[in-house]
Amino acid sequence: MEFFCYHRDRPGSTALRMELLERHWSYMDQYEKELIARGPTFAPGGDAPSGSVHIVDLPDPAAARAFAFDEPGYQAGVYRDVLLLRWRDMLGRTMWDFPGGRTGGNRYLVLGLGAGGAADLTAAPGCRDDLIAYGPLLSDDATTWLGTAALVRAPDADAARGVLAVECYADIEIHPWEFGGRR
Numbered sequence: 001m002e003f004f005c006y007h008r009d010r011p012g013s014t015a016l017r018m019e020l021l022e023r024h025w026s027y028m029d030q031y032e033k034e035l036i037a038r039g040p041t042f043a044p045g046g047d048a049p050s051g052s053v054h055i056v057d058l059p060d061p062a063a064a065r066a067f068a069f070d071e072p073g074y075q076a077g078v079y080r081d082v083l084l085l086r087w088r089d090m091l092g093r094t095m096w097d098f099p100g101g102r103t104g105g106n107r108y109l110v111l112g113l114g115a116g117g118a119a120d121l122t123a124a125p126g127c128r129d130d131l132i133a134y135g136p137l138l139s140d141d142a143t144t145w146l147g148t149a150a151l152v153r154a155p156d157a158d159a160a161r162g163v164l165a166v167e168c169y170a171d172i173e174i175h176p177w178e179f180g181g182r183r
Contacts (some may be wrong), residue, residue: 005068116168
């Protein structure tokens, strides 16, 4: 079962986040084989981290909750909240398989929160080459569509937003993002 986990930073927690970086990476090293994608988000127009994305394949919702809430930064109070939802990999690859590589161009987390019927169950034609990860956000039993999450390479935030049918969502968040993990 695949899960989308987004830890959102608590304001003023950057110093604590940096202090715990090695513990965070060591924790994530335990999930190396299960990770589909990972990496920090940043405040618009800045270098300050604003959150941490992990897309992970785990046996069940209980394992996903343990993954999200046992994370050292969460335990220490770095994050203000955690979005944890089932997710379905529509690209059939991990971020490490992305043909565009780890660098070059701007990268974004595009998070569309649903407003009704399911939308964007497949990637829009013509944008697949710029998608790093893409899939629907689902309820724990995977029967209800709750939105869509994508990691995308795009020239700017407006272009990144274009991977989703805007009119189908209650809200779309765009966050600058980069490949995570040890350098």
